[in-house]
Amino acid sequence: MNPVLKLMLEGEALSTAQMAEVLRMDAAQVEKELATLKAQGVLLGWRPVLNPDYLAENQVFAVIEVKISPEREGGFDRLATRIAKFEQVRSCYLMSGAYDLMVIVSAHNLREIAAFVFERLATLHGVVSTATHFMLRAYKEQGYLLAREHAPADKPAVSA
Amino acid sequence: MSDNSQRFVAKHVASLPRSGIRDFFAVVAQMPDAISLGIGEPDFVTPWHIREAAIYALEQGKTHYTDNRGLLALRKAISTYVEKHFQLAYRPEDEILTTVGVSEALDIALRALLNPGDKVIYHEPSYVSYHPSVTLAHGLAIPVATSASDQFALDPAKLAAAWQPGCKALILNFPTNPTGGVADRARLEKIARFAVEKDLIVLSDEIYAELTFEGEHVSIATLPGMRERTVFLHGMSKAFAMTGFRLGFACGPAPLVEAMMKVHQYCMMCAPILSQAAGIEALRHGWDDVQRMREKYHQRRDYIVSRFNEMGLPCHSPRGAFYAFPSVQNFGLSSMDFAKRLLQEQKVAMVPGTAFGPGGAGFVRASFSTGYDQIIQACDRIAKFLETVAAEKGKK
Numbered sequence: 001m002n003p004v005l006k007l008m009l010e011g012e013a014l015s016t017a018q019m020a021e022v023l024r025m026d027a028a029q030v031e032k033e034l035a036t037l038k039a040q041g042v043l044l045g046w047r048p049v050l051n052p053d054y055l056a057e058n059q060v061f062a063v064i065e066v067k068i069s070p071e072r073e074g075g076f077d078r079l080a081t082r083i084a085k086f087e088q089v090r091s092c093y094l095m096s097g098a099y100d101l102m103v104i105v106s107a108h109n110l111r112e113i114a115a116f117v118f119e120r121l122a123t124l125h126g127v128v129s130t131a132t133h134f135m136l137r138a139y140k141e142q143g144y145l146l147a148r149e150h151a152p153a154d155k156p157a158v159s160a
Numbered sequence: 161m162s163d164n165s166q167r168f169v170a171k172h173v174a175s176l177p178r179s180g181i182r183d184f185f186a187v188v189a190q191m192p193d194a195i196s197l198g199i200g201e202p203d204f205v206t207p208w209h210i211r212e213a214a215i216y217a218l219e220q221g222k223t224h225y226t227d228n229r230g231l232l233a234l235r236k237a238i239s240t241y242v243e244k245h246f247q248l249a250y251r252p253e254d255e256i257l258t259t260v261g262v263s264e265a266l267d268i269a270l271r272a273l274l275n276p277g278d279k280v281i282y283h284e285p286s287y288v289s290y291h292p293s294v295t296l297a298h299g300l301a302i303p304v305a306t307s308a309s310d311q312f313a314l315d316p317a318k319l320a321a322a323w324q325p326g327c328k329a330l331i332l333n334f335p336t337n338p339t340g341g342v343a344d345r346a347r348l349e350k351i352a353r354f355a356v357e358k359d360l361i362v363l364s365d366e367i368y369a370e371l372t373f374e375g376e377h378v379s380i381a382t383l384p385g386m387r388e389r390t391v392f393l394h395g396m397s398k399a400f401a402m403t404g405f406r407l408g409f410a411c412g413p414a415p416l417v418e419a420m421m422k423v424h425q426y427c428m429m430c431a432p433i434l435s436q437a438a439g440i441e442a443l444r445h446g447w448d449d450v451q452r453m454r455e456k457y458h459q460r461r462d463y464i465v466s467r468f469n470e471m472g473l474p475c476h477s478p479r480g481a482f483y484a485f486p487s488v489q490n491f492g493l494s495s496m497d498f499a500k501r502l503l504q505e506q507k508v509a510m511v512p513g514t515a516f517g518p519g520g521a522g523f524v525r526a527s528f529s530t531g532y533d534q535i536i537q538a539c540d541r542i543a544k545f546l547e548t549v550a551a552e553k554g555k556k
């Protein structure tokens with residue numbers, strides 16, 4: 001795996017300059033690697049991982065299970081992409097099992113999500129049914145545990 | 161006169177030096193904002209699935225003593241693991257003893273094997289416990305110096321030169337704390353031949369074996385004539401990041417394990433059952449975690465060693481464990497003074513090499529068992545400190 005990518009995936013919060021230090025490359029090389037990863041469509045972008053409790057002040061999240069009817073050509077892809085394009089949709093996946101698409105949406109409040117489901121999603125030709133689940137509390141966000149673990153205060157700073 | 165009670169302390173205990181690490185720790189403890197490169201244990205928390213196994217055992221009411229040797233399931237897991245990763249076959253029934261860390265295993269091995277006055281050779285700089293453990297078992301510890309020019313591997317010629325009548329045992333520790341030294345097969349073969357020739361029993365502390373970055377780790381017990389005279393010591397502390405569980409084990413020929421078992425049953429009874437449950441999970445399913453952590457140490461090692469060399473702190477590349485052991489000889493300071501001033505002036509803690517024996521003079525131990533951000537910052541600060549010291553030296 002690309003070393004720059006690997007370092008980022010390990011969740012080390014390092015600046016480009018620090019990555020360059022650690023990987024013993026120069027900063028320009030790291031920038032170039034990052035540009036290549038972007039050009040290849042491997043690295044989609046940057047976003048800080050925020051604590052959902054912080055976001056909860058003015059955002060609500062919901063998972064929507066959507067059943068859709070596949071089309072003769074393209075299967076689920078055309079409709080899935082169409083749904084994914086709405087700005088409220090954060091993630092959209094085709095699933096195996098009882099429904100077809102799992103759509104993760106966020107909005108300022110519950111009413112906005114309801115409006116999205118009734119006015120946008122459910123009215124699309126090809127959408128058979130929806131089931132909306134609101135997120136109540138987060139325990140882990142993109143690999144970060146919210147109940148943080150702390151080393152005991154008396155862990156020796158120097159040991160054999 | 162309250163001092164008077166000192167007279168009750170046994171002579172061989174009274175004569176033990178205090179651990180140099182403890183002295184240094186007292187200084188660091190007063191500096192909460194110092195970056196510590198002094199830590200002798202993994203910075204990783206024990207992988208969750210292993211911790212979860214201990215919790216499950218607790219829920220199941222596993223709160224009792226176990227067989228003195230440890231749970232049979234654990235000994236079976238140890239047997240399988242050691243065979244797979246060390247090419248050593250030991251019977252779970254009578255050739256494996258579960259202990260409270262390698263610390264206990266080493267202690268009971270020495271107590272089980274030494275008659276008063278027996279001599280034990282070990283290579284030095286070394287882990288801080290070897291010399292005192294031998295003394296506590298009424299033996300006489302004989303250090304053999306290893307050197308930076310030899311990447312701190314044990315030189316068989318020096319070993320032979322250190323031998324004297326009355327030598328009964330040899331303690332080996334590869335990869336080595338604090339130097340990161342390793343011994344390759346060719347070297348171990350020479351050491352093994354010497355052990356056979358002099359009829360030495362070898363206590364092989366291989367606690368850092370999994371954290372070998374280059375070359376294969378070879379256990380001396382696999383070499384001709386060695387299995388019958390080797391006690392293989394290993395544990396969960398380092399590779400599995402389980403120091404707080406206090407779990408280790410000793411493998412060896414049945415009569416030796418039986419002798420150790422006698423000491424163990426009277427002084428310890430058994431290792432804690434919850435730790436044993438966690439150990440089973442770790443040995444069966446923890447290999448991926450071990451590799452993930454090793455890779456991290458490996459990257460950090462590459463970084464810290466090249467930074468040290470760039471800033472003029474000569475440092476060999478340790479081939480195992482998680483310690484760099486740079487030389488500070490160019491700066492006209494003893495390793496203790498270097499470490500103390502670095503701590504006071506730049507708030508970075510490293511352990512003076514002399515904590516690991518006189519052979520550590522002129523070196524400091526820098527543990528890379530800490531996160532990148534800390535290591536980077538520490539390196540920046542050390543570089544600043546070196547500039548100050550070099551400028552002073554220039555003025556003189």
Ligand SMILES: Cc1ncc(COP(=O)(O)O)c(C=O)c1O
Binds near residue numbers: 264287396403407
């Ligand atoms: C070389 C060596 N042996 C043994 C130990 C003790 O390990 P345990 O936690 O298994 O008692 C250590 C710990 O630092 C060590 O470095």
